[in-house]
Amino acid sequence: MKRAEGYPDALFIDRHFIHEVTSPQAFDGLRKRGIKVFNTSRTTATADHNVPTKDQHLPIKEALSRHQVETLRKNCKDFGVELYDLGHPYQGIVHIIGPELGLTLPGMTIVCGDSHTSTHGAFGNIAFGIGTSEVEQVLATQCILQYKPKTMKIEINGKLGKGVVSKDIILYIISKISASGATGFFVEYAGDAIRGLSMEARMTICNMSIEMGARGGLIAPDETTFSYIKGRKFAPQGKAFDQAVENWKKLKTDDGAKYDQVLKYDAADIAPMITYGTNPGMGMKVTDRIPTAEELKDISEQTSFKKSLEYMGLEPGSELLGKKVDYVFIGSCTNARIEDLRLVAGMVKGKTKASDVEVWVIPGSKQVEAQAKSEGLDKIFEAAGFELRSPGCSACLGMNEDKVPPGKYCISTSNRNFEGRQGPKSRTFLASPLSAAAAAITGKVTDVREFV
Amino acid sequence: MAKEKFITLKSTAVPVAVENIDTDQIIPARFLKATTREGFGDNLFRDWRYDNNNQPIKDFVLNQSAYSGKILVGGKNFGCGSSREHAAWAIHDFGFKVVVSSFFADIFKNNALNNGLLPVVVSDDFLKKIFRAIDKDPKTEIEVDLQNQTIGFDGLKEKFEINLYKKTCMINGYDDIDYLLSLNKEVREFDLAHS
Numbered sequence: 195m196k197r198a199e200g201y202p203d204a205l206f207i208d209r210h211f212i213h214e215v216t217s218p219q220a221f222d223g224l225r226k227r228g229i230k231v232f233n234t235s236r237t238t239a240t241a242d243h244n245v246p247t248k249d250q251h252l253p254i255k256e257a258l259s260r261h262q263v264e265t266l267r268k269n270c271k272d273f274g275v276e277l278y279d280l281g282h283p284y285q286g287i288v289h290i291i292g293p294e295l296g297l298t299l300p301g302m303t304i305v306c307g308d309s310h311t312s313t314h315g316a317f318g319n320i321a322f323g324i325g326t327s328e329v330e331q332v333l334a335t336q337c338i339l340q341y342k343p344k345t346m347k348i349e350i351n352g353k354l355g356k357g358v359v360s361k362d363i364i365l366y367i368i369s370k371i372s373a374s375g376a377t378g379f380f381v382e383y384a385g386d387a388i389r390g391l392s393m394e395a396r397m398t399i400c401n402m403s404i405e406m407g408a409r410g411g412l413i414a415p416d417e418t419t420f421s422y423i424k425g426r427k428f429a430p431q432g433k434a435f436d437q438a439v440e441n442w443k444k445l446k447t448d449d450g451a452k453y454d455q456v457l458k459y460d461a462a463d464i465a466p467m468i469t470y471g472t473n474p475g476m477g478m479k480v481t482d483r484i485p486t487a488e489e490l491k492d493i494s495e496q497t498s499f500k501k502s503l504e505y506m507g508l509e510p511g512s513e514l515l516g517k518k519v520d521y522v523f524i525g526s527c528t529n530a531r532i533e534d535l536r537l538v539a540g541m542v543k544g545k546t547k548a549s550d551v552e553v554w555v556i557p558g559s560k561q562v563e564a565q566a567k568s569e570g571l572d573k574i575f576e577a578a579g580f581e582l583r584s585p586g587c588s589a590c591l592g593m594n595e596d597k598v599p600p601g602k603y604c605i606s607t608s609n610r611n612f613e614g615r616q617g618p619k620s621r622t623f624l625a626s627p628l629s630a631a632a633a634a635i636t637g638k639v640t641d642v643r644e645f646v
Numbered sequence: 647m648a649k650e651k652f653i654t655l656k657s658t659a660v661p662v663a664v665e666n667i668d669t670d671q672i673i674p675a676r677f678l679k680a681t682t683r684e685g686f687g688d689n690l691f692r693d694w695r696y697d698n699n700n701q702p703i704k705d706f707v708l709n710q711s712a713y714s715g716k717i718l719v720g721g722k723n724f725g726c727g728s729s730r731e732h733a734a735w736a737i738h739d740f741g742f743k744v745v746v747s748s749f750f751a752d753i754f755k756n757n758a759l760n761n762g763l764l765p766v767v768v769s770d771d772f773l774k775k776i777f778r779a780i781d782k783d784p785k786t787e788i789e790v791d792l793q794n795q796t797i798g799f800d801g802l803k804e805k806f807e808i809n810l811y812k813k814t815c816m817i818n819g820y821d822d823i824d825y826l827l828s829l830n831k832e833v834r835e836f837d838l839a840h841s
Binding site: 235 | 663664665666668670671674675676678679680681682683693698721722723726727728729730731732734749751752753756757760761770809810811821822823825826827829830832833836837840841
């Protein structure tokens with residue numbers, strides 16, 4: 195929007211998503227200053243982090259969570275912001291509903307007070323997470339101050355092996371470059387293995403860009419993108435859509451453009467992945483063994499590594515295959531779209547879960563939930579002993595009622611395996627929906643290739 | 647709205663010599679339910695500070711009386727993970743004015759700067775020396791001079807980088823929003839032209 199001497203660039207924001215956790219203090223700031231929301235038509239709200247995934251029609255039991263959701267209601271009403279509240283057919287995890295409603299379109303600048311805003315980059319967007327002070331800035335001015343980031347291209351070429359899905363691609367990349375390897379960068383994902391992915395699979399990859407430190411990750415839009423958008427609620431319709439597509443087609447990196455860093459990987463080297471530690475960079479092929487402290491690339495990380503494995507209750511040098519799991523969580527902004535649920539249902543159809551495992555399937559939105567039911571996936575889950583609940587962030591972050599108990603192991607399709615992330619002292623193995631489904635059936639960490 | 651100004655600080659420091667400290671450790675999600683900015687300091691490093699029965703964990707540095715001060719020193723990749731500004735609020739609310747590390751996650755760094763909490767990036771080697779010095783003598787005082795962009799202790803000194811705009815904001819207590827509001831008319835025109 196504006197570049198002025200001595201100031202960071204003021205970037206105009208096309209789409210601002212808000213939710214109950216990181217917005218209340220921002221609205222308070224507007225009240226103190228006596229100003230309105232700059233453009234309510236560019237702002238969309240939903241309740242997701244704090245919501246229960248059972249009995250959503252009842253008032254939220256926990257007082258503080260209830261208060262935060264009620265505060266969002268009041269703020270949206272007072273300031274005229276559209277809210278997809280509990281019970282609304284469009285409610286869901288903020289990064290799931292934006293794309294499915296056609297609010298996320300190629301070429302936009304998108305922010306949200308949530309680090310997984312990078313998800314929207316799958317449409318060829320500049321999309322990144324911000325803090326609450328910045329949420330206030332965007333509400334007040336529709337702009338944010340930014341410096342130009344460094345650029346990185348990550349190219350994946352070749353054919354993915356059986357049982358390998360987009361979650362494995364991103365876990366593989368992060369395991370290669372570490373949880374801080376892309377800090378300061380925006381990442382473009384390219385290569386024929388990326389081109390071959392559906393929009394939903396691309397979103398899973400862009401979603402986890404932040405887990406290697408990148409604020410944003412994007413993929414140039416193509417026919418896959420355009421056909422995904424076509425007909426969605428808030429997307430341009432008819433002639434306007436055709437015109438938009440013509441513009442969107444221009445949104446690609448110039449031939450010969452220089453990146454600050456380029457990384458290339460062979461799709462054939464990617465296997466079903468799993469994390470063993472307490473940051474997403476601590477991942478490996480499911481058939482590998484956990485490294486020992488001496489094998490670490492960076493010896494300065496040995497102390498943190500030992501602390502991490504102690505927390506996880508795992509031995510350096512041991513295998514994870516066959517390790518008993520207690521919980522299986524299929525959900526989150528990373529993997530709770532209809533394709534994820536279809537993948538899981540396809541694998542478990544006609545099978546049942548292991549008796550000592552609890553399995554939660556949390557659809558990403560009311561629309562995903564409705565679609566799953568219309569396809570009969572709910573019946574498959576029920577027969578398998580999986581519990582299909584209502585939409586929300588659920589056990590991804592240990593904020594609402596869905597928590598993994600202390601010391602228990604959860605194989606999770608979410609994005610973070612930090613200490614206590616899924617509940618105090620909980621232990622998380624991040625993996626793909628396919629790997630999670632396989633573990634649900636066997637009750638232990640399993641190489642999904644045995645099933646496919 | 648004016649924020650606290652920051653110019654120089656001389657203080658003892660609290661060392662948390664762990665790498666990749668994510669914002670879930672700084673403030674776990676279950677404590678993000680407040681709708682104001684105050685009081686988060688009580689739950690700073692909650693699950694490292696207290697056990698399941700809410701009893702202080704003796705080994706953790708914030709529970710050891712030997713360590714105190716307005717400077718927090720953390721291992722590299724400090725503040726990674728969730729964008730929650732509550733992490734910066736919690737550190738600031740606890741009484742810290744400076745966080746020192748050899749590497750900060752982007753969003754945390756921004757959030758800190760927006761709340762009068764100065765992130766100081768030092769070299770890996772200097773960070774090691776700080777940890778060693780505090781380990782030897784918890785009363786070691788560290789001096790941070792924002793104007794001259796230096797950090798020093800025991801006769802050692804290192805320059806640190808900070809963006810000039812952010813430095814000006816910190817020194818004067820300015821807020822980004824003041825500048826953005828001054829662009830209001832131009833933004834309005836831009837918005838109309840692009841809708």
